[in-house]
Amino acid sequence: MPDLWMPGATRLDIGDHAATDGGPAKAIAHITWDKNATAAKPVDLVSYTNLRSYFAGGGAAVAPHILWDPFAGSFTQFVPANSRSKSLVDVAGGTRTNRAGSVVIQIEALFFPYCRVGTTVYPRLIDTPCKGWAELQAWVHSWGVPNAWPMGRPTDFTSHRSENTWETVGGWYGHSQVPENSHQDPGSWPAFVTTDAVHPAPQYEPFPGAAFFKTGKKSPVIAAMHKRLVAVGCSRYKSTANPDVWGSGDVASYAAWQRHLGYTGVAADGQPGAKSWAALKVPNV
CATH class of the missing domain: 3.40.80 (Lysozyme-like)
Structure with a gap:
């Protein structure tokens, strides 16, 4: 719609x-x-x-x-x-x-x-x-x-x-x-x-859907998200290896971003949702 x-x-x-x-x-x-x-x-x-x-x-x-x-x-x-x-x-x-x-x-x-x-x-x-x-x-x-x-x-x-x-x-x-x-x-x-x-090229990446964020998923979108989480002070990464692969560091860092936005409990579980993703403003890749 x-x-x-x-x-x-x-x-x-x-x-x-x-x-x-x-x-x-x-x-x-x-x-x-x-x-x-x-x-x-x-x-x-x-x-x-x-x-x-x-x-x-x-x-x-x-x-x-x-x-x-x-x-x-x-x-x-x-x-x-x-x-x-x-x-x-x-x-x-x-x-x-x-x-x-x-x-x-x-x-x-x-x-x-x-x-x-x-x-x-x-x-x-x-x-x-x-x-x-x-x-x-x-x-x-x-x-x-x-x-x-x-x-x-x-x-x-x-x-x-x-x-x-x-x-x-x-x-x-x-x-x-x-x-x-x-x-x-x-x-x-x-x-x-x-x-x-x-219909100009979008400035930010649209939310790719919850199913996108699975362990081992490799994508330049994840790398761009990784950079944004670092830029906004929510990095909880323990390694700089494989920044384009979804893993435990992404979950921890995204959870920090959700808490930064005011989410608590299960709403801050590190799994991206449409509203928190839009607020992160991941650059279009």
Whole structure:
């Protein structure tokens, strides 16, 4: 199952989870548009912290799944991917816009036209650094949302809507393309990135599973783990021989690491688990 919570995002669960209705997987592109500015009168960008507090408090009734800061590459997630969020108008008796798919993942980019950051003014979202877009695209895609715009990638602030397309085709939709809604955002959105950029080589070794750690197992992953245990001050090794072979020194050293993390009793038995392994940050080999 894909991650319910986007890796790297701050989790700020507002509760009020509810199931979606099933159907083509969708993602909805919004901008926060919390100020009105013009080329002649730009306005300073609203604080990311302020928007995060808003969606977690008084604005919870219209909170998206993800608040994205395209300038810093920061993310906050308010509900899990398999829950509906409430950023779309949903007219009684029509298509249930917030639920009309196996997922309907809604993203609010912190942006409004002609916002100013420092001394630079940004007319369009795509003029920003769009930091974190590759990671966001990859996570959304992991939930089965096609890397496609069924009604065209947004390029301006005009509305183009087709309820039949919405109901039957999965992919990315601008707020301006969703039935029952009158908003015209996002105006623009970054292009999909290449597969290599979306799926970079992992920085750390993923947990290889409990069965991997058997006496006599030889692997460069074990050697990398050995180096990390030494680096974090948890070495209980009595020999420098065969650092890539799992043995009693690894068990004792890993148990020391588990105790360092606060585990006790059988939870500190020297057998790696997923959480302690992730915390150790064994470099990818």
